[in-house]
Amino acid sequence: MTSPAAAKTPLIFVTGGVVSSLGKGITAASLAAILEARGLRVTMMKLDPYINVDPGTMSPFQHGEVYVTDDGAETDLDLGHYERFVSTRLSGKNSITTGKIYDAVIRKERKGEYLGGTVQVIPHITDEIKQRIDAATQGFDVALVEIGGTVGDIESLPFLEAIRQIRTERGAAHAMFMHLTLVPYIAAAGELKTKPTQHSVKELRSIGIQPDVLICRAEQPLPEGEKRKIALFTNVPERAVITAIDLDNIYKIPAWLHEQGLDQLVVEQLRLEGAASADADLSEWAAVVDASQNPIDEVTIAMVGKYVDHKDAYKSVAEALKHGGIRQRTRVNIKWLESEDVERLGAEAMLSDVHGVLVPGGFGDRGFAGKVSTAEYARKHNLPYFGICYGMQAAIVDAARNLAGLEGANSTENDKQTPYPVIGLITEWRTSSGDVERRDDASDLGGTMRLGLQDQRIKAGTLAHRLYGADVVGERHRHRYEFNNHYRAPLEATGLVFSAKSMDDTLVEMIEWPQHPWFVACQAHPEFLSTPRKGHPLFVGFIRAARENKAGGQLLNEAAA
Incomplete structure (x- = not known):
C-alpha cells in the first residue's frame, strides 16, 4: 500500500546563504533541465519572502522584470529562468509570496474558517505554505522549490519552517535540501x-x-x-x-553540474524510478552552447528602454534576442540606450551604428518621446524595428503625428487632453453602442491590466503571417492601454497594416509597414515564450533582418539561417 508521503511529488528545496544574487534560480533551473533530460516530468516554484502580494506594482529599478505566465500571474523573474530551462509551462500557483500567504490566511480568519481560534504563524501560516506547495507540484515526477532571500533573513523564517516540517513529515526519500x-x-x-x-x-x-x-x-x-x-x-x-x-554562458551550467554528478545524487536520494539508470541526454543544450560559442555572424541591436540602468528589467527580452541569434549562429550584441538620451541627443546620433532597434515595454511619460523618435528614425532609414507593447504604441503615435496629420496625437496615459487619443484605456474610446467589447474576463473593461495568454488572428499575406507560419497564435500580455479603434481608417490610409487582431477583431495586436524591409510591432510580450532551444519566430526574424541590414540587403550564409 502506498504511503501518503510516497504519493506526493518528491521535492528538492533550494536555499541560499551568505549573500543574495548567488544564482539560486539559475542553479535550480539547470538541475531541473538535467532531470528533464533524464526523462522526468519536472516542475518548479518560487517562494518569495516579500510582503507584496506579487511584484506587479514593484519598481523595475528595485525588482527587475515582472514575468507573466499563461494564466496572467505577475511573478518573479526567476520563473522566466525556469521556463527557459524546462518545457513545463508554469502558472500563478508556481509563484508564492509572503503577501499571498498572509492575505489567504487573513481572509480565512475573517470568514471564520479557524472557528474562532488564535491564528498563528505555526501552524496556520506554515500549513498554508505547505498546501500551496502541494497544489503546485502534484502530478509531476519531481519538483524544485526555490526559497528567496538568504538564511538568517527574518522574512524567510516561515518558509524555512514549512519546508522543515515537510521533510520531517515525508522523510529524506521524498524531500531533500540543496543549499x-x-x-x-x-x-x-x-x-x-x-x-x-x-x-x-x-x-x-x-x-x-x-x-x-x-x-x-x-x-x-x-x-x-x-x-x-x-x-x-x-x-x-x-x-x-x-x-x-x-561560466561565460549560463547554458553551460546543466552540463557542468551533470559532470559533477548532481543529478545522480538527486535520483539516488529521491529514488526516482525510471531515471536511476538513464543518463541525461544534454545534446540539445550542447547544440545551444555550440551555436553560442561558434557564431558565423554578429549583429548589434539597440535596446531603447526606460530602465536600461537596471538591465534585469528587460531580462526576458535580452535573452530572447540571444535566442534569436542562437537559431542562426549569430552573436547578438546589445547596445543599451536610455530613451531619454535619445530624446536629448537625437536618434541619428544614437542609432546610426546599429543593425536593428528594439523598443520594449514600459509605463509612464518619461522617455516616451525618445521611443517615438526611435520608431520614426527606424521607419525613415529602413532600420529593422521591433516594437514590444509600449514600442508598438510609440510606432502608432509616430505614424499618427507624422503621416496621418494628427498633430498632438498621443496616448492618454501620457496626455489626458490630447486631441487625438490614438492609444487609450478601452473605456475611453468604446462607443455607446458597444461595438468594442472585451473578449474574456482576463481583458475586462475596467482599465486594469490585460494579462496572460490570449489568441490572436494573423492577417494572411503579412510579414507576421510569414514569420509565425500560422493563422492563429497565442501570446502573453501585460498592459493597460490599447490602440483606439476610431483611428484605424486614417492610419490604414498611411499604409500602416494591422497584421494581427484579437479573435473577435476588436483589439489591434500587431502592426507593420509593408514597404519597410522589417518593421514589426506587437502589443503582446513574445519574449515570455522564447527559449534557447526553440527561440521565438519574431525574434528569429528580427535578428535575420538585422543580419540582412548589415550585409547590405543580401544575407550571407543562407544555410545557417
Whole structure:
C-alpha cells in the first residue's frame, strides 16, 4: 500500500546563504533541465519572502522584470529562468509570496474558517505554505522549490519552517535540501575561505535543516582538500559538495553540474524510478552552447528602454534576442540606450551604428518621446524595428503625428487632453453602442491590466503571417492601454497594416509597414515564450533582418539561417 508521503511529488528545496544574487534560480533551473533530460516530468516554484502580494506594482529599478505566465500571474523573474530551462509551462500557483500567504490566511480568519481560534504563524501560516506547495507540484515526477532571500533573513523564517516540517513529515526519500553558498577567494591571502559556508550551514542547522547537497559558488573549482574540509564541518558527504564556478554562458551550467554528478545524487536520494539508470541526454543544450560559442555572424541591436540602468528589467527580452541569434549562429550584441538620451541627443546620433532597434515595454511619460523618435528614425532609414507593447504604441503615435496629420496625437496615459487619443484605456474610446467589447474576463473593461495568454488572428499575406507560419497564435500580455479603434481608417490610409487582431477583431495586436524591409510591432510580450532551444519566430526574424541590414540587403550564409 502506498504511503501518503510516497504519493506526493518528491521535492528538492533550494536555499541560499551568505549573500543574495548567488544564482539560486539559475542553479535550480539547470538541475531541473538535467532531470528533464533524464526523462522526468519536472516542475518548479518560487517562494518569495516579500510582503507584496506579487511584484506587479514593484519598481523595475528595485525588482527587475515582472514575468507573466499563461494564466496572467505577475511573478518573479526567476520563473522566466525556469521556463527557459524546462518545457513545463508554469502558472500563478508556481509563484508564492509572503503577501499571498498572509492575505489567504487573513481572509480565512475573517470568514471564520479557524472557528474562532488564535491564528498563528505555526501552524496556520506554515500549513498554508505547505498546501500551496502541494497544489503546485502534484502530478509531476519531481519538483524544485526555490526559497528567496538568504538564511538568517527574518522574512524567510516561515518558509524555512514549512519546508522543515515537510521533510520531517515525508522523510529524506521524498524531500531533500540543496543549499547554495559562497566560497570567496581572498586575493591578498591567496586563499579560498570556507568559513562563510560553514557559518551559513550552521545557521541553517540551527532552525532544524541539514542540507543534503551544497552548491559552492566560487571563482575556481574547489580543490579536493577544501571540499573535504567543507564536508567535514557541514556534515555533508564529500561527493555532495558541488562547485558552481562563474561560466561565460549560463547554458553551460546543466552540463557542468551533470559532470559533477548532481543529478545522480538527486535520483539516488529521491529514488526516482525510471531515471536511476538513464543518463541525461544534454545534446540539445550542447547544440545551444555550440551555436553560442561558434557564431558565423554578429549583429548589434539597440535596446531603447526606460530602465536600461537596471538591465534585469528587460531580462526576458535580452535573452530572447540571444535566442534569436542562437537559431542562426549569430552573436547578438546589445547596445543599451536610455530613451531619454535619445530624446536629448537625437536618434541619428544614437542609432546610426546599429543593425536593428528594439523598443520594449514600459509605463509612464518619461522617455516616451525618445521611443517615438526611435520608431520614426527606424521607419525613415529602413532600420529593422521591433516594437514590444509600449514600442508598438510609440510606432502608432509616430505614424499618427507624422503621416496621418494628427498633430498632438498621443496616448492618454501620457496626455489626458490630447486631441487625438490614438492609444487609450478601452473605456475611453468604446462607443455607446458597444461595438468594442472585451473578449474574456482576463481583458475586462475596467482599465486594469490585460494579462496572460490570449489568441490572436494573423492577417494572411503579412510579414507576421510569414514569420509565425500560422493563422492563429497565442501570446502573453501585460498592459493597460490599447490602440483606439476610431483611428484605424486614417492610419490604414498611411499604409500602416494591422497584421494581427484579437479573435473577435476588436483589439489591434500587431502592426507593420509593408514597404519597410522589417518593421514589426506587437502589443503582446513574445519574449515570455522564447527559449534557447526553440527561440521565438519574431525574434528569429528580427535578428535575420538585422543580419540582412548589415550585409547590405543580401544575407550571407543562407544555410545557417
